[in-house]
Amino acid sequence: MNTATTEIGMPGDKSTRRLVRYAVLGAIVFALIAAGGIYNPAFLSPQNALVILRAAAMSGIVAMGATFITLSGRFFSLALGQSAMFSGVCLAVMMSYGIPFPIALIATLVIAILLGFLQGGVIAMGANPIITTLGAGALMAGLAGLVTGGKNIPIESVAVEWIGNGRILGVPTQTIAFLISVAVAWFVVSKTRFGRETILLGANQATAHSSGISVPRVTISVFIIATVAAAIMGIFEAAQFSKARVMGFSSVDFDVVAAVLIAGTAIQGGRGSPLQTAIGAVFIATLQNYMLLLAWPSGVRMGVTGAFILLIVVGFHAFGRRKG
Template sequence: MPQDIHPIAGDKPAADRRPATADGQSLTLQSRFPIARFQSLIALFLLCLALSILSDKFLSFSNLWNVMRQISVNICISVGMTLIVLTAGIDLSVGSVLALCGAITAGLLKNGIEIPSQNLYIGFTVLGAILAGGLTGSALGAFNGWAITRFNVPPFVATLAMLTVARGLTMLWTGGFPISGLGDTFLFIGTGWFLGIPVPVWISIIVVALAVFLTEKTRIGRYIYAIGGNESASRLSGINVNKVKIIVYTIAGALAAVGGIMVTSRLDSAQPNAGISYELDSIAAVVIGGTSLSGGRGSILGTVQGAIIIGVLNNGLVLLNVSPFWQQVVKGLVILLAVIIDKSNGKGE
């Protein structure tokens, strides 16, 4: 099986292909527009500067740590979304999967499983409940990947269906009511501190580090970029495209479960309507971070920058008492602007 597959192998003639960086961005484009490499950082700096002027609460330590906790959840989800988008796919179900996995974790931890006909009760430790939630997310993600590859269903349609299915299962599992009172040990995941840093931030750092290693140092990482660059050429090169896609969607489902567990722990409650619009925030983070929606170009660290921008924007709008309705308008326009910039940059390749 070929080892040196170009990360953004496209359908251009070989003579027209340009060398690329590790994250798949064109060297020629970067040399012509060097500021494009730092547009996310520049946008973040300007956003923080504006918010620090408009609100004296923004730069307080308590607010900054609060922002980091909130961003940690989106980072975990967005890392999985990045892997999917790099293969030219999309996952609209992450918010509902997050809610279902959080609810299953909370339900098993609080109530266990009762089988009256067998006079049997199965209790769960914190670790056991967390593993059950993680396995649920992985299974749902794998099902998404299987439906997409086995039946050639467009990712948009397959994951939109899973969005509805997972939300319905969440309502059935919870009965439409929150599951609360989960214990101090479980609460530590979402509210605890370790070495002076919130535990959710540590979790997101570990997730990012593993994802960077996966995409930059492993064979499957090269395959992910190759599939997004040109799926047909990847198949002809001997890559098992279907297997890679299923793995990617499985990882995304597992990371949505991690986000769900963090949210449930932080709130000490599994809410039936948790995760609504999280898929939009994750897609926004991916696009703002420079990952192309057409696949084959982008990076995990870019997505982290995008997630920070979305988190800071959300926090700033709340501090400025902006109506929640206008917040949705602003985020929608930011996503549109990011896509326009992405398409404009793509013209130079």
């Protein structure tokens, strides 16, 4: 029995495993929040909760796009942080030349689509996803540094400022965008033909090809989705600070990979859910926020986050093997 048959032909067992992942992730997040509240009451304040949700939204939007890459069996993109930074720079530079915000926004998203298309096209021809995206990320970082001279580019626009700092019914705009991205990603993965093709490609590429699925089309599409998601995050980041920064995106790829993996999405593809990734993003943001309140240095925070990823991923793998 091939992988695709195993994954698709046993819906009850698959649903059970997914519910177990939701329950485990939910319990871990709840335990972390409870422990944080006991040792630091400020951790449970409504203001801090909004801070956590905004942080989860910024990395979570990108993680929604990255989930498609992982589900398709193409591992990860290590250029998402640079894609976010490059998109913010593109928006700021165009607006600095007097281009209206709506046109600059559309042009930035078109550039992101082209970047995703190029990366996906190269990978569809057989290139290694990790090496390809590392090279693409370095190229974008170099171009951004060349254009800006390594300096931040200010953005003067009331509309942009509202996008970055506005609230709808008291909820930050980034959080609203994150919730929308989760809903859209879940619908695409669960209810559309493209979502089924993406999962089948990750489960068994040979079966996907023999079923008439265009492997290059799906590969290019998932990289476009991920790059556009990164561009949206970069636009929100630039809008929040009213300037495009060429530094400060080094942890984006780590947080995105952590959110996807810690949620139980199979690194080899074919298994996972945007809802799981959303929980993973909230967990990472909650953990990072609590460590910031404790004033732990960045190296310690990254080490603790990595340890959690290792423990949870190994636990899910062991559980999956036992069920199998």
